[in-house]
Amino acid sequence: MNGLNANIPEGALEDKWSNFKEKAKLVNPANRLKMEVIVVGTGLAGASCAASLAEQGYRIKSFCFQDSARRAHSVAAQGGVNAAKNYKNDGDSVYRMFYDTIKGGDFRSREANVYRLAECSLALIDQSVAQGVPFAREYGGYLNNRSFGGVQVSRTFYARGQTGQQLLLGAYQALMRQESVGKVKTYTRHEMLDLVLIDGKAKGIITRDLVTGEIERHAADAVVLATGGYGKIYYLSTLAMGCNGSAIWRAHKKGALMSGVSWIQFHPTSLPQSGEQQSKLTLMSESLRNDGRIWVPLKAGEQREAGLIPEEERDYYLERRYPAFGNLSPRDISSRAAKERIDAGFGVGPMKNAVYLDFSRAIKAQGREKIKEKYSNLFTMYEKITGINAYEQPMLISPAAHFTMGGLWVDYQLMTSIPGLFALGEANFSDHGANRLGANSLLQACVDGYFIAPYTIPNYLADELKAQRIKTSHPAFDEAEAQVKAKLQQLMNIKGNFSVDYFHKTLGKLLYDKCGLSRSKEGLQQAIEEIKALRNKFYTDLKLTGDEHLNSELEKAGRVADYLELGELMCLDALQREESCGAHFREEYQTADGEAVRDDEHYAYVSAWEWKGEDEQHVLHKEPLTFERVSLTVRSYK
Secondary structure: OEEEEEEEEHHHHHHHHHHHHHOOOOOOOHHHHOOOOEEOOOOHHHHHHHHHHHHOOOEEEEEOOOOHHHHHHHHOOOOOOEEOOOOOOOOHHHHHHHHHHHHHOOOOHHHHHHHHHHHHHHHHHHHHHHHHHOOOOOOOOOEOOOOOOOOOOOOOOOOOEEEHHHHHHHHHHHHHHHOOOOOEEOOOOOOOEEEEEEEEEEEEEEEEEOOOEEEEEEEEEEEEEEOOOOHHHHHOEEOOOOOOOOOHHHHOOOOOOOOOOOOOOEEEEEOOOOOOOOOOOOOHHHHHHOOOOOOOOOOOOOOOOOHOOHHHHEEEEHHHOOOHHHHHHHHHHHHHHHHHHHHHHOEEEEOOOOOEEEEEEHHHOOHHHHHHHHHHHHHHHHHHHHOOOOOOOOOOEEEEEEEOOOOOOOOOOOEEEOOOEOOOOOOOOOOOOOOOOOOHHHHHHHHHHHHHHHHHHHHHHHHHHOOOOOOOHHHHHHHHHHHHHHHHHHHHHHOOOHHHHHHHHHHHHHHOOOOOOHHEEHHHHHHHHHHHHHHHHHHHHEOOOOOOOOOHHHHHHHHHHHHHHHHHHHEEEEEOOOEEEOOOOOOEOOOOOOEOOOOOOOOOEEEEEEEEOOOOEEEEEEOOOOOOOOOOOOOOOO
């Protein structure tokens, strides 16, 4: 295991990225044709990285488990993408965006990475417009902006409520262009099941063809994981059913460190759970909080419909508790505030598990047509799902598991602790600290793939030119393939009584209750023991139908097996961090009025965990966080 060296370049914060690019090693065009890179994932980070490297001349293999690269989960992002363009002339700048992001993450992210994110945001908008992304525009033709939670300026560029889909179409077109000229080979309906290491370096992957069940070997000079986050571990989440954490977890078990594992974001504007048989929750864009006001009745157990509750009997609790930011308070704070009101008996809706998001004042002030122009597809989606017209009644919203700030530990170059293994987008921990600001997710994925990896991956490959080209006949591939097959056969052979979904739902509820919006020492200790017992039951009483060929239950079983290990590490990470910061709210560490108490003296570091074996305790490594440009202040939105 190499040391935790973040490899941050020398120089002032504003110069670090320029300094790196000026000194980065290069590969000449003829040599690029000899080198191959595997990119797992075809969302914004994966597609943009694969297309950019192929454009440079590298040979790329692109993998996704969907039936088309275009169906990656980036399509689901709605509200927008941030960039410090200052088009509204309202005081925005690269530094202000950097500071908002550092503060939003509760001072638990690296200054150098976050500053680069803000710096590269400027180029992303120009890149996207050139690709034809149809951002909203003012009447005169200028690109429009709106504000998002955690900031006081308008820096979010958007395409109605379909920003992720439109950005992904741009990246997908770039990827398909490279495929058409033979520089990218795409493998759809393939799932990565293991990482292959040779001499300590990432040199390939083992995949399973999800249609035939065939196990395949693929070798390369470097491997990129851009496989998204693991929020689906909670079962009920805003993520699609297929989303999972298996690729990064398999890499973790081969030696890649995991960081910030318990920093899970709960989105404040999801549709509430409506029944026991539900498999996912639907996200409503955070952009709705620009015009919608969030409230609950002043009286607990209120039975009247929203329209019959007079203004003076409503509690606009975000406006009351956080007057400076109000309904645009950051996601972690807004979600906890909603849960607190619901738990205290002020919840609304059929299951009393929601709060109101009310547009009546905005419609009165701006007119129904203006609100329709901004959010029509979101209002249409809401009515299709609930049968409620949100122009006439408030929406019902509730917090839901959404985004994972944690992931594989990476250095400044986005390389993991395994040489040659890079992690991009939500698969890494790098930019968001303990809480992500809205509209920074699409930004990080695009910036990682378009602007960072095309410099940092060649910097690594330049030293690999002299290395011997690896073939899939190497014994390391034999060993990895044998392990994968043995694991699949183990799952098929259990023949117990409980479905995969039973274990997933049980784990999800356990984590939501004890490692969700709030955590306690006692609850986390209980959760660790309960997860161990559940994992034992999984391996003795799992029931799988079908065979080893086309079998979605077998796919799910492998992913839930990984969740049962990852869930325990989440609880261990939350238990070890004895402070409240961002999305990690320990009940023992709060002020009298329920605000988080951070401990900078003891916990101003990134937790990076090392896998030691099936029945062994993880080992904690610490990357100290040093702040040269920002002062560590109490994070206040009041």
